[in-house]
Amino acid sequence: MKAIGFERHLPVDHPEAFRAFDLPFPEPGPHDLRVAVEAVSVNPVDTKVRAPKAVDPDAAENRVTASPKVLGFDAVGVVDAVGDAVSRFRPGDRVFYAGDIGRAGSNAEYQLVDEALVGHAPRSIEAAGAAALPLTALTAWETLFDRLGLSPEGADAGTPVLLIGGAGGVGSVAIQLARAAGLKVIATASRAESRQWCRDLGADEVVDHFGDLPAQLAERGIHEVPAIACFNDLDRHYPAMAALVAPQGRLASIVGNKAPLPFQELRDKSVGFFWEYMFTRPRFDTPDKHRQGEILDRVATMIDEGRLRSTRTQTLGAINVDNLRAAHRLLEGGRMIGKLTLAGFDGA
Numbered sequence: 001m002k003a004i005g006f007e008r009h010l011p012v013d014h015p016e017a018f019r020a021f022d023l024p025f026p027e028p029g030p031h032d033l034r035v036a037v038e039a040v041s042v043n044p045v046d047t048k049v050r051a052p053k054a055v056d057p058d059a060a061e062n063r064v065t066a067s068p069k070v071l072g073f074d075a076v077g078v079v080d081a082v083g084d085a086v087s088r089f090r091p092g093d094r095v096f097y098a099g100d101i102g103r104a105g106s107n108a109e110y111q112l113v114d115e116a117l118v119g120h121a122p123r124s125i126e127a128a129g130a131a132a133l134p135l136t137a138l139t140a141w142e143t144l145f146d147r148l149g150l151s152p153e154g155a156d157a158g159t160p161v162l163l164i165g166g167a168g169g170v171g172s173v174a175i176q177l178a179r180a181a182g183l184k185v186i187a188t189a190s191r192a193e194s195r196q197w198c199r200d201l202g203a204d205e206v207v208d209h210f211g212d213l214p215a216q217l218a219e220r221g222i223h224e225v226p227a228i229a230c231f232n233d234l235d236r237h238y239p240a241m242a243a244l245v246a247p248q249g250r251l252a253s254i255v256g257n258k259a260p261l262p263f264q265e266l267r268d269k270s271v272g273f274f275w276e277y278m279f280t281r282p283r284f285d286t287p288d289k290h291r292q293g294e295i296l297d298r299v300a301t302m303i304d305e306g307r308l309r310s311t312r313t314q315t316l317g318a319i320n321v322d323n324l325r326a327a328h329r330l331l332e333g334g335r336m337i338g339k340l341t342l343a344g345f346d347g348a
């Protein structure tokens with residue numbers, strides 16, 4: 001089968017940063033689905049895994065351990081075959097999933113994925129729209145409801161939540177999920193078009209993440225926030241998060257820190273700090289990993305009921321070397337609004 005991958009970690013414009021390969025047809029294990037991939041999205045994690053690990057392109061650190069490395073952690077496709085122990089899916093089902101960062105990704109004609117991590121794809125939108133969703137929807141859902149402990153059912157309606165980095169892939173789903181849960185959504189964005197996008201998705205207030213966040217919230221009569229999620233640049237935003245979080249509130253971050261975080265500041269307020277990593281459940285094979293399949297089924301239902309919309313803002317064309325390179329280049333610019341997707345595998 002055709003797949004696009006790489007043998008060395010290289011800068012995005014290096015001719016060998018993306019290459020087409022012919023790989024063996026994958027055989028499903030007992031819990032696996034084999035999926036014929038129809039559409040994919042690209043996430044910052046793809047660019048981070050692909051990025052050079054040393055300046056010299058020929059350095060040993062830039063050689064991948066299992067060659068070639070196939071990326072892609074957002075897919076929509078049709079189940080082609082199932083393992084002996086699979087119970088939730090049959091051949092012919094259309095599915096969507098992020099999958100497992102430890103396995104071969106979706107930039108291939110066929111991909112294996114554990115059924116526990118898979119949802120039934122929404123019926124009301126095309127594959128290229130649905131491919132925008134799985135990784136970011138899982139991250140947004142787990143952040144809001146599993147880490148910040150908010151209720152997806154509306155029990156916390158009216159509670160303010162601050163979402164830092166509102167217009168990006170994760171923020172664009174988080175705004176909608178928070179809004180659907182009845183929360184008061186304060187999102188951040190720095191440009192006219194990204195601010196407008198946050199409002200269109202349902203944010204009640206939009207403030208600038210390059211400005212003084214506590215001062216901008218104070219202007220709106222908001223002096224503390226019980227739940228704050230950081231989707232970008234934790235080092236920059238941590239002081240404002242610590243200042244704004246309400247006593248006994250919660251902070252969550254999907255991005256890491258470079259400098260140490262002064263956690264002492266949270267102690268007097270008995271604030272909890274939570275990390276969210278979407279690949280934790282697949283990577284550690286946690287007993288509740290099937291939650292990811294359940295979350296994706298709920299997301300698909302919300303799409304089909306018109307309570308959530310796809311965050312796709314661009315489709316770059318077929319899944320091939322040139323379009324994947326263009327997608328990585330755009331993601332590396334750090335200015336995405338919503339998501340980009342690629343549809344139809346041409347493997348060139």
Ligand SMILES: NC(=O)c1ccc[n+]([C@@H]2O[C@H](COP(=O)([O-])OP(=O)(O)OC[C@H]3O[C@@H](n4cnc5c(N)ncnc54)[C@H](OP(=O)(O)O)[C@@H]3O)[C@@H](O)[C@H]2O)c1
Nearest residue numbers: 044165167168169170189190194232233254276277278336
């Ligand atoms: N832990 C996890 O499981 C997980 C999952 C998904 C993503 N991530 C990570 O989370 C980050 C965001 O992912 P994404 O897919 O949402 O990325 P993205 O779509 O590339 O994010 C782009 C957005 O980031 C905003 N932004 C840029 N600089 C910012 C800053 N200094 N502070 C706040 N916002 C800023 C931009 O808003 P403006 O243009 O308005 O400035 C833009 O809309 C990435 O680092 C990614 O690797 C982690």
